[in-house]
Amino acid sequence: MSGKMKIATIVAGVAVVVVLTLVFPPFRTYQLATVGAYLCVTAGLTVLTGLNGQLSLGHGALMATGAYTLALSVNAGWPLTAAFAAALVVTTVIGGVVGLAAARLRGPYLAGLTLAVAVVVPAITSTFDGTFNSDQGLSVALEPPPGTVTVEQWQAWLAWGAALIVLVLLQLLIGGRFGRELKAVRDDETAARLAGVGVARTQVLAFVVSAACAGIGGALFAVLAQSVSPGAFPLSLSLFLVMAIVIGGLGSLAGAAWGAVLLVALPALAHTVTEGIDAQRLEGNLPLALFGVTLIVVMLAAPGGIAALRPFKRSPFKRSPFTKAGLRPLRKRSKA
Amino acid sequence: MKRLWSVLTVIALAAATTACSESGGGSGSSTPGVTDTEILIGTHMPLTGPAAAGYSKIAPASKAYFDYVNANGGVHGRKITYKIMDDTYNPATTQQVVRELVLQDKVFAVLNGLGTPTHTGVLDFLKTNRVPDLFVASGSRSWNQPDKYPGTFGFNVDYTVEGKILATHVKETQAGKKVCFLGQDDDFGKDSLAGIEKILGPVAAKQSYVTSNPNVGPQMGALKQAGCQVVMLATVPGFTALSIGTAAKIGFKPQFVVSQVGADLGTLTKSLGAAAPLTEGLISANYLPLATDPANPWIQLFTKVNTQYNAGAELDNNAVYGMSVAYLFVQSLQSAGKDLTRDGLIAAVEKGGFQGPGLVPVRFAKGDHSGYAGEQLSKVEGGKQIYFGTPYTTDDDAGAVTAYTTAPVAPPQNGIPAAS
Amino acid sequence: MFLTFDGLSRGAVYAAFALALVLIWRATRIVNFAQGAMAVATAYAGFEVSAATGSYWLGFAVAIAAGLILGAVTERVVMRFVDHSSPLNGVVVALGLVLVIQGGLGMIFGSEFRPAEAPFSRDAFTVGGVALLSRFDLFVFAAVGIVVVLLALLFTRTHTGLRMRAAAFAPDVSRLLGVNVSGMLTLGWALAAAVGSLAGMLVLPTELGLHPNAMDIVFVSSFTAAVVGGLDSAIGSVLGGLIVGLLLSYVSGYLGATVAPIAVLILLVVVLLGRPGGLFSRSAARTV
Structure with a gap:
């Protein structure tokens, strides 16, 4: 599929979603909005982790950065667009700082550093509680949506509007020279360097791009929840984001979309499945266990993720260039 | 075409989940969550995760008391269905589950949502949707803002x-x-x-x-x-x-x-x-009777309910708390009358005057949405926690701490508050 | 002084736990995110037995044995079948395991904190009015010390240890030379999980007690410790554990508990910017 086709698909997909928000009941619309917000984050993360091979366990913290920036700017009286811009700028800067450190690190060391970033959020909000109001967080005073639009529709449109921009920009970025450099650095740093690719520069840039996406996603979460607090960005969020992109299909935007859907749908499904069972200790715990089993089974049965499953396989010989060239070298490096 | 195919499946999946889940909701009555035979309410609680310890017992105890009331004919002929949602004490999850309760399940009211950071995040949402938000399980002073949040009421002593x-x-x-x-x-x-x-x-x-x-x-x-x-x-x-x-x-x-x-x-x-x-x-x-005091008539009632309807769970102070919440909610429903509406319920709670298991009164009034007015001191002696002295009440400002000497009431004969 | 011993005693536990992570990392190139949950599961088993028999030591032995078994089973039933085309698959499967174990424990034991008894008094000896350390702290030091020495002996002095290292370092060559590589992997997982269980038994009595999530924070601190020390170095993980333990204790004591995670982040940044492979990395060995 050519780049133009892909962008057309993205636009068509988002258009369909927006149509859905007109017919869905409010709660489904809200879930769609959540998917859109997650999609911004997973799309950025899959570019970083899937295409550039950098594992980040700290994207929850970057989302928190975006969310708090939006909350503080909105509460300072800024219009929503300016608040989004502020969220974008601040997370880009923070992403640049983390990215500079990250570019020197590999594999689990990078994971360790980003993990420490993820757990630092509540510490920062309570150390500077004058600004961030500790565990309780801030509420976000939003203007009511224009005209007869319901709150949920307005939230969904914002989320999917942002997702559209993020996806199209990412697609343009990874479809071009930058995308090839990302993969070259991931597959073989020495070869990439010999070919004239700035390894460190590419890695930092990848981190910055993905941080900016996470910031936008986080800002959207602040809008959806109309509040921000450290409890909403726990370590498990960062881990779930990684799980989502791997299960969805690492390295492709379609995989990121699947991941975003799963983040919303799987817990809800697990809850629905177990709802009929009435026993105290099972409540909450059974969905958790089911969720875990699903993860393991999917990973063992379909290691390429959902996006790699294709019922209409046209030819057994035609494999996606990604699985052929992409995944194996990752292993090579990890063993080197 | 991989991407297009993916997008279409995603949409089909979303549409399918919507199609098969639009069966809930009230019918025959204009008030959400209320029919002639049922009242649907919901709550958010941490049932799993580090914060679940202790707290995970509250909602099942409330549910047990509702089951007891239901088995005895319900309130004004309506049975109470209590939907408990696990939010793991994560404010983001609270957002999700409360929206599910209100927008999809169309609950009549949210009862006893637990936690300050978690519940703070849904105050505005509940207000916008005009959902009564009763007896929040936390001692924060945020629940007592009748001008800003007319539907929100506290429960705990602040x-x-x-x-x-x-x-x-x-x-x-x-x-x-x-x-x-x-x-x-x-x-x-x-x-x-x-x-x-x-x-x-x-x-x-x-x-x-x-x-x-x-x-x-x-x-x-x-x-x-x-x-x-x-x-x-x-x-x-x-x-x-x-x-x-x-x-x-x-x-x-x-x-x-x-x-x-x-x-x-x-x-x-x-x-x-x-x-x-x-x-x-x-x-x-x-401010509530202690589970370890078998002589207290309220504990006797709650023990009976607990044995019959709470799957053999131990009656501890968390369970007493859950049942006291449920008792106060049934009192509010009784007071709101047969013609149940959301505004009617809020007016009934604001009217106040409830007497129940508490050692001190609940403060509910027109300009006051805070919960219990004070506490009685207790001391651990011989491995048992026992009350001493008299209960005290005070306000959260400069008001004096004064003794409250009215003796507590005994529970009604059948354990269910009467219609007023 | 009190802060120093408090920090060293927790650091020793982090060290043991980090050691378990290093064992698995060296053998399989997987960071076992399920380590904490596995340790909690075995500790539940141990304390159940202790409660039933009244013997702490029987429970202790059961917990360690359960660790061996759980580790082996995890490797044989789940980890073995993970597709290694991407290192992330192992991470995701381990995270799935965490959810299954925590959900399962919650279903069996409920989400309440259960007491975790210490075998020795936790009252500290005082010298000149200053509380130093307790018998339990001494037990922690001794247990961790013994484990470190035993593992060192195993890997350097025995044939089995040598085979395990060979199987991890060059699986194909080892297989040709007649080493039972898959058996060695299973053994590696079993040993690591047992060390994790030991760390769990040592740390739980000093914290809030048994709970499905009780080791989450210990895991984060220990992973940090392993990264600071260098994931390929056993000595590094032990020292990393002690450093992180001391840092947490000093910072909480002098600056406040809220600042501690920030201090850990700063430590990581400083160490990793200086030595991107941890303090004890063999320099340049990992560049391509």
């Missing part, structure tokens, strides 16, 4: 009121001693300390902890160094146990005075294990 009552006791009985404070690093700790300092003035030393770091060794070391003789704790049960245990470990044995939140003796005994005797002499306060 932390400042409690701080004032505990501090008054310390002032009377421990005069001249060095009083120090260890509190959770959020509103709970801050409001508590504010109440304490209103009575005692500045404390000699204060320390704080965060729930994500279960080691209070450094803090207790500092309090020992400061020569504290009385340590007032605004801690959750796990950290109360940890503080007492750690203090003993470094040979530090002050008088502990503990917030009701973290003083459930059953929980403390279990956490401390063999070190449980350390709780001897611990001072606390509460």
Whole structure:
């Protein structure tokens, strides 16, 4: 599929979603909005982790950065667009700082550093509680949506509007020279360097791009929840984001979309499945266990993720260039 | 075409989940969640995760009491269905589950949603959708803002009121001693300390902890160094146990005075294990009868309900709390009358005048949405937590701490509040 | 002084736990995110037995044995079948395991904190009015010390240890030379999980007690410790554990508990910017 086709698909997909928000009941619309917000984050993360091979366990913290920036700017009286811009700028800067450190690190060391970033959020909000109001967080005073639009529709449109921009920009970025450099650095740093690719520069840039996406996603979460607090960005969020992109299909935007859907749908499904069972200790715990089993089974049965499953396989010989060239070298490096 | 195919499946999946889940909702009545035979309400609670300890028992106990009421004919012929959603104490999940309750299940009201950071996030949403938000399970003062949130009501004694009552006791009985404070690093700790300092003035030393770091060794070391003789704790049960245990470990044995939140003796005994005797002499306060007091008629009622409808779970103070919430809610429904509407329910709660298991009255009135008005002091003696003295009431401001001498009422014969 | 011993005693536990992570990392190139949950599961088993029999030591032995078994079973039933085309698959499967174990424990034991008894008094000896350390702390030091020495002996002095190292370092060559590589992997997992269980038994009595999530924070601190020390170095993980333990204790004592995670982040940044492979990395060995 050519780049133009892909962008057309993205636009068509988002258009369909927006149509859905007109017919869905409010709660489904809200879930769609959540998917859109997650999609911004997973799309950025899959570019970083899937295409550039950098594992980040700290994207929850970057989302928190975006969310708090939006909350503080909105509460300072800024219009929503300016608040989004502020969220974008601040997370880009923070992403640049983390990215500079990250570019020197590999594999689990990078994971360790980003993990420490993820757990630092509540510490920062309570150390500077004058600004961030500790565990309780801030509420976000939003203007009511224009005209007869319901709150949920307005939230969904914002989320999917942002997702559209993020996806199209990412697609343009990874479809071009930058995308090839990302993969070259991931597959073989020495070869990439010999070919004239700035390894460190590419890695930092990848981190910055993905941080900016996470910031936008986080800002959207602040809008959806109309509040921000450290409890909403726990370590498990960062881990779930990684799980989502791997299960969805690492390295492709379609995989990121699947991941975003799963983040919303799987817990809800697990809850629905177990709802009929009435026993105290099972409540909450059974969905958790089911969720875990699903993860393991999917990973063992379909290691390429959902996006790699294709019922209409046209030819057994035609494999996606990604699985052929992409995944194996990752292993090579990890063993080197 | 991979991408297009993916997108289409995603959409089909989303549409399918929507199609098969649009069966709920009320019918035959204009009020959401209310039919001629049923009232649907919901709550959010941590049932899993680190915050679930203790709290996960509250909602099932409430549910057990509703089942008891339902088995005896319900309220105005309507049975109460209580939908419990797990939010793992994560405010983002609370957002999701409360929206699901309100927008999809179309609950009549949200009852006893637990936690300050979690529930703060849904106040505006509940207000916009005009959902009654009754008896929030936390002692924050945020629930008492009738002008801003006309549908939200508290339940717990607020932390400042409690701080004032505990501090008054310390002032009377421990005069001249060095009083120090260890509190959770959020509103709970801050409001508590504010109440304490209103009575005692500045404390000699204060320390704080965060729930994500279960080691209070450094803090207790500092309090020992400061020569504290009385340590007032605004801690959750796990950290109360940890503080007492750690203090003993470094040979530090002050008088502990503990917030009701973290003083459930059953929980403390279990956490401390063999070190449980350390709780001897611990001072606390509460506003509900203690589960360990079998002579109390309310405990007798709750024990009966618990045995019949709570799957053999132990009746501890968390269960007593859950049932007291349910009792107050049934009282409110009775008072709201047969023609049940959301505005009618809120008006009925604002009318107040409820008498139930509490040792002090609930304060509900037109301009006051805060919960219980005060507490009675308790002390651990011979491995049992027992009340002493009279209950006290006060406000969260400069008001005096006064004794409340009206004797508590006994439960009605059949254990269900009568229609008024 | 008190802060130093408090920090060292927790650091010793982090060290043991980090060691378990290093064992698995060296053998399989997987960071076992399920380590904490596995340790909690075995500790539940241990304390159940202790409660039923009244013997702490029987429970202790059961917990360690359960660790061996759980580790082996995890490797044989789940980890073996993970597709290694991407290192992330192992991470995701381990995270799935965490959810299954925590959900399962919650279903069996409920979400309440259960007491975790210490075998020795936790009252500290005091010297000149200053509390130093307790019998339990001494037990922690001794247990961790013994484990470190035993593992060192195993890997350097025995044939089995040598085979395990060979199987991890060059699986194909080892297989040709007649080493039972898959058996060695299973053994590696079993040993690591047992060390994790030991760390769990040592740390739980000092914290809030048994709970499905009780080791989450210990895991984060220990992973940090392993990264600081260098994931390929056993000595590094032990020292890393002690450093992180001391840092947490000093910072909580002097600056406040809220600042501690920030201090850990700063430590990581400083160490990793200086030595991107941890303090004890063999320099340049990992560049391509």
